[in-house]
Amino acid sequence: MATVVDSGAIPTSQAEAPGGRIERHAGVDRLFHWLTAASVLTLMATGLLPVLGVQFNWVVVHWSVGCLLIVLVLFHIVRSLIWQRLRTMWFSGAELARKQVGKYTVAQKLMHIAMTLMILGATITGGTMLAKMDTPLWKRDPYVLSQETWGAIYVIHGLAALSAVTLVMIHVYFSILPENRMYLRAMIKGWITRQELVQHHDAHTKQ
């Protein structure tokens, strides 16, 4: 069993499991990541394919998966506030000066911030748009907000959808680069080797 390296601060005597594997992502975080990825890709497909002329009954799938994404986002917020360290995802002066690399690189943190803004924009506006849907749980009420407000909500939701195209392209590209293959493996299997940790990260940073 690998040792959990949640904050990036690794006690050298305990971090290495037999075989030199160090856990980078716990199973629950990997499950969250891939469920979020599947949700975002499904939402992009159901939201943008009709725009490209592929017509199908997309609305029910779109709002159902959107609800799943909202639940995933709430789970992630609670988990990161209580069980993880927020500063793991923020920048230190040493990192910005390229003197130190914590658990995540500056590029990974920038991608996380961009994805966070995109997903929050999409889920907050999408969740609000559920007021315009007839669902088994509630009846639609489009008059809960003014027409101008709905317009702004549609703009933000659309902007998030278009941004998702850019971000997913960049995220997938960087994740399959040979030099980043260890991060992809870590997101699938959970671990990196001690050698990879020493080569690419400063093991004792608190970031």
Add this chain to the structure above:
Amino acid sequence: MELFRVGHDVYGQRVLEGIAWDLLPVFAGIGAVVILGHLIYKLIRGNRGA
């Protein structure tokens, strides 16, 4: 190129309907430019390092 989709309500007033979907190729293009830019950067840096 329009940035927004605009329609009219029952009173004939202009209402904002969302972002213009014509921007989809622009956003895909930004992704492609970043990827190509990084590939070119890697190529140049690799040649310099060799």
